[in-house]
Amino acid sequence: MSATTSPGRAAVERLVGSAPDGDCFDVFEPATGEHLARVAETSIVDLEAAIVAASDALPSWASMPGWERFEVLRRCVDALREVADELADLICAETGKPLAEAHGEAANTIRFFEWFSHETLRLHGEYWPGITADRDAAVLREPVGVVAAITPWNFPAFLVACKVGAAIAAGCTVVHKPAEQTPLTALALAGVFERAGLPAGVWNVVTASRPEQVGDVLLSAPEVACVSFTGSRTVGERIMRAAAGTIKRVLLELGGNSPAVVLADADLDLTAAQLVRARFLNAGQACMAANRVYAVEPVYDALVEKLCEQTETLRVGDPREAGTNLGPLIDLAAVKRLEDQLAAAVGQGGELLTGGRRSSENAVSAFLEPALIAAPGDAPPAVFGEEIFGPALAVVRCRDEEDAVRLANATEYGLAGYVFTRDRQRALAVARRLVVGSVAVNRALISEPQLPFGGAKASGLGRERGRAGVEEFLEFKTVHLG
CATH class of the missing domain: 3.40.309.10 (Aldehyde Dehydrogenase; Chain A, domain 2)
Structure with missing residues (x-):
């Protein structure tokens, strides 16, 4: 690293690595206007491969006992804690928010990922003995499937923890599209988790400067069972219409005017x-x-x-x-x-x-x-x-x-x-x-992290955070036992 390397570029080198071969787009620092990094422009072929990877990883991740998922995620959170300062440098560079706020976001990101990791130990079902004279019943909670997570630029780490942390704790796998202004933070987070032992295919990051193209493929893919989006009402409406074609579960946080x-x-x-x-x-x-x-x-x-x-x-x-x-x-x-x-x-x-x-x-x-x-x-x-x-x-x-x-x-x-x-x-x-x-x-x-958060009226559908935020990624299955 040269003496003139900025903290943001140093964090990119440490947490993300060098630019890939092939088509790329540029990321700039809002505070200085300077070039920060080049990031892969995900092709349709690459996106389809990410969906397949998530689908292939789903059976083993979903069937893994909760305590085993907890051990995997605990190691990931520990690894994330070790790079908290560099993560804050990257957040500051990509968003332009004051470094003190970036450190706060990094700390909150770790805190929320940690809380969701413990939810893997609390995902229990119900048993109803003698529901009738000759029958018992059980209510199972099972992962909904592959989740498309689309996150915004204003909190590029924290809101990833709210979506991806809850989804993978529930046993889902994820195809994650971060905002084109702040893809590096998402790549850094996923990279830390991968190096700490998160199985391949559980968290797949796709980066693109043309979000509509990526969104169209994700929303039409039958393998994707749920889409979780934070952003504008206009895009939220478009997602609801597109998701209707394959009857996907839709979770939306569409901003506020509080x-x-x-x-x-x-x-x-x-x-x-x-x-x-x-x-x-x-x-x-x-x-x-x-x-x-x-x-x-x-x-x-x-x-x-x-x-x-x-x-x-x-x-x-x-x-x-x-x-x-x-x-x-x-x-x-x-x-x-x-x-x-x-x-x-x-x-x-x-x-x-x-x-x-x-x-x-x-x-x-x-x-x-x-x-x-x-x-x-x-x-x-x-x-x-x-x-x-x-x-x-x-x-x-x-x-x-x-x-x-x-x-x-x-x-x-x-x-x-x-x-x-x-x-x-x-x-x-x-x-x-x-x-x-x-x-x-x-x-x-x-x-x-313990409390549900979400909107009424045009501010969205569903809840993030808390037990409710995890249950958004679960299906309830009733089993009658004769």
Whole structure:
């Protein structure tokens, strides 16, 4: 390794290796615009071979006793723990997120893979003696089969753990298509598992710059029993239509436009700190963080002042420098989309209180100052109904709790919601009325491996994480014993 090799390139060399022969595509660092690596452009022949490999590996992996699968996955997790720092370097390089956040993602990835490995020991069935006078019955849980896992770029390691970790713990095999912007992290993870002893064919990574071509083959392949996708609603709809032809199980996490309801008795210092920390995580590119804040009239002005103060202290810049809070967005298309949304919000009556400007840019992406935009509840900009995927937080003045809850639910999405109040019973009452899959009270980041996560309405189908996330990859079989 030369003295000028960047930490990201060093991590590629260590965890991924050199570029393969044949057709490739390039991966660039959003923070610098520099070339990071070349990655294989999976051909149709290669993709079909990956599906066959997963199908061939399925019988032995699915029939392996849970304690044996646990031993295999335990070794894989131990091996992953040994390269956690290099994994963080790779995440930082591919996404542009601050290195401290990348270390957090690497740690969470290991934690979730470890939790799912222990689920192999807890996948029990049921036995019903004397279900009738002359018959017993058993309920078996069996792997659904080959899973197509399609993961996004914003958390290129953690969301792999949520999908692939659950699927292989359940006894399924996987054909995994990572986002074209961040394929290296997926290749690194699968490589670590392979070297630690995961059987060949259990986890197959296919990389491509043209995701539609790969998706079409995966969704039409009869060998694929289930598809798990995180991404946009548009692509999710396309997947549902395509999967219908072979009656595949479909699991979708299609993003969110998460609301936070702030009531009159909320601790405003805590509320502002939580909202700013969560909203601007990964430069605002996190589907579960609050996009929209609905604050009731008595606390609105004080909360907006605190949000402005804290937002303006955030540091935008080099993700590898200590103290950096926000790196770049993933690419220039994402930057332009957010700038257009901010312009639309102002044009529809919103007031840009701070931020929203490019602080620097390169050929791949740009850095945006974190933005705060305010609006009255009687005429909020229509763009607030969209998912805002970037460093921008909308704050809306509401008359009362009823007004806040009504506006919070006024979107097609329903992934997560937040409530800020000192009254626990009132918080629970509001939580019940929010049409979302998860609600957090007095905090704005929620992710634990034991708890199911997923959306309502257009935010998706099914659940990830927790026992429910594993059972999404299981079939229930009832056996009647005469």
